[in-house]
Structures are given as structure tokens and as C-alpha cells.
Amino acid sequence: MGPRISVVIPTIEEESVFELIGSIRKLLGEGTEIIIVDKSSEAYRIRLRKTGATVIRQLSRGVENAVMEGLQKARGDVLASIDGDATHDVSGIADGVRLIEEGKADLVLGNRMHSLEKGSMSPYLVFGNTVLSRMFSSLYKAKVDDVLTGLFVVSKKTFESIRSVDPYRAGIAFFAIELARRGYKVRQVDIRYYKRRHGESKLTKSKLAYGVNVASHLVRQLRDYSPMLLFGGIGIVIIIIGLVLGIGVLIQFAQNGTFSLTGRALLAFLLVVVGMLFFVAGMILDVLVEIEKKLMKMQ
Numbered sequence: 001m002g003p004r005i006s007v008v009i010p011t012i013e014e015e016s017v018f019e020l021i022g023s024i025r026k027l028l029g030e031g032t033e034i035i036i037v038d039k040s041s042e043a044y045r046i047r048l049r050k051t052g053a054t055v056i057r058q059l060s061r062g063v064e065n066a067v068m069e070g071l072q073k074a075r076g077d078v079l080a081s082i083d084g085d086a087t088h089d090v091s092g093i094a095d096g097v098r099l100i101e102e103g104k105a106d107l108v109l110g111n112r113m114h115s116l117e118k119g120s121m122s123p124y125l126v127f128g129n130t131v132l133s134r135m136f137s138s139l140y141k142a143k144v145d146d147v148l149t150g151l152f153v154v155s156k157k158t159f160e161s162i163r164s165v166d167p168y169r170a171g172i173a174f175f176a177i178e179l180a181r182r183g184y185k186v187r188q189v190d191i192r193y194y195k196r197r198h199g200e201s202k203l204t205k206s207k208l209a210y211g212v213n214v215a216s217h218l219v220r221q222l223r224d225y226s227p228m229l230l231f232g233g234i235g236i237v238i239i240i241i242g243l244v245l246g247i248g249v250l251i252q253f254a255q256n257g258t259f260s261l262t263g264r265a266l267l268a269f270l271l272v273v274v275g276m277l278f279f280v281a282g283m284i285l286d287v288l289v290e291i292e293k294k295l296m297k298m299q
Helices: 017-028 042-050 065-074 092-103 123-140 154-160 175-180 208-223 227-256 262-298
Strands: 006-009 033-038 054-057 078-082 107-116 151-155 186-193
Touching: 006 042, 006 065, 006 092, 006 154, 017 033, 033 065, 042 054, 054 065, 065 078, 065 175, 078 092, 078 154, 078 186, 092 107, 092 151, 092 186, 107 123, 107 175, 123 175, 151 154, 151 175, 175 186, 227 262
Parallel strands: 006 033, 006 078, 033 054, 107 186
Antiparallel strands: 078 151, 107 151
């Protein structure tokens, strides 16, 4: 019989991970499967193995690939992942497991924005995370305040739907995007976020570039999986511009009794027609995407 819960921890020379392992076992029980996906030295991995955790050497690049490798090896009915720097409150895992087992969620994200320890996150990172989280929430109609969190919990059955998907450079947002677009229920639990006590973050060299990359994936998902929001929105904007131009032509006709702005009238008409075509295309594509989502969940 396999473990009830499996926890995946991606690491690169994180000293805090040893304390974190103890905290997880104390919270979830000694029978919890802990899988560490490491991209450090062999000497460091030897220390990790002494904790009794399963240690996997990461050969790929990026935290999303590390987590995916760990989840693919996990045997638990409920799977979780948490950053190895001990900045995330581990109680969020227990809260997430409870929501999963009660059937209230398929994926649970730990919301750090609820309680940030002073100095734990810079203002520009808070701003960037907030913008990306609002984009995600608008796109998938799910209230998410921290799409870049390093803690999440997912059911094994739900994870199986994306097991073979190649992760792209978006951190934990990759899992949220891929599952949300398939129609799974995404919830969040509030957690404490602590200041890092050892070393520096190794997630990326440029957090700005990282944020832009996540945003680009959200836009691509908008195009591919919520076309009504994109094409319908563009269509409405074009129609409004056409109507504004057309009103100007009508006002001129009302004042002078003649159509002297023929070119402007023609442009207004074309804009309204093009806008309507965009809107109708968005509606059609949206129906097709909804059909695809249902088929994907049936697989």
C-alpha cells in the first residue's frame, strides 16, 4: 500500500531543506513520502539521503521540470510541492490536502500574499505577482492571489492529466495554467511567508524576465483556450472605434445635409464589420474550446 501523501521539494544547495523535512514529517506523519529533486553536488545529495528522503538528481533545467520529475515518481494519493528554502509555512500543505480529500478542489495554491513577513518579498515582486495573479484569475475565473507561489497540493488523479506535458518556464504557474485550462477546480489557502534565512534565491537570474515569461504564457493561453476574451475583446474595441467614426459622419450629415466624409464613412463601416467578424470568431472558437475541455477531462 502506497503513502497517503507525497511531497516534492526542488533544491539547489538549500541548507533550510533539512529543517523543512523534519517539519513536514511532524505535520503530516512519518509515513509521508518525501521526494527531493536536487541539482547540487554529490556531497550535498549524500547529506540529503541520510534524512531518509528519496533523492533524485535533476538533469533538466528549471524548477517546473524539477517538480514535474518528482511528481512523476510520487506514489501518494495526494501530491504536494514546496520550495526548499523554508520560506513557505508547511501548514499550507495540510490545509490543501484537506480541501483535496473533501472534494472541494483539484489544485490548491498557497497564498503568500495573505501574510508576508517583513522583508520577505520586495515591493516590485509583490506588484508583479499581483498583476500576474489578476491576469490568471480573469482568464480562468478563479480567485488566485499568488500564482507564483512555491507551495501547491494536487490530487494524483488530477496530476495524471498533465503527466506527459512538457513544462515551460513559468515555475509553479505552469501547473496552475495547465490544470485550470482543463477545467479543474483551483482554490487557494492562506499561508505565512517567511524571510529566507540561508543563501539567496536560485529561481532565476532576472525576476523581471521571469515575470514577462509567465505573462507571455498567460496571453498564449488566453489566445488558445479563452478565445472569446481575446478575439471578442478585440472585436468590441474595433466596433467601438467604427461607431465613433460613424457618429462623426452622421453628425456632419445632420448639420450640412450632405455626405462629404465618404472615406470616413466607408472606414467606419469596415471597422464595424471587421469587429463583428472578430466577435463571432471568438464565440465559435470558445464553443470549440469548451468541447475540447470536456473531452480532455473524459480521458
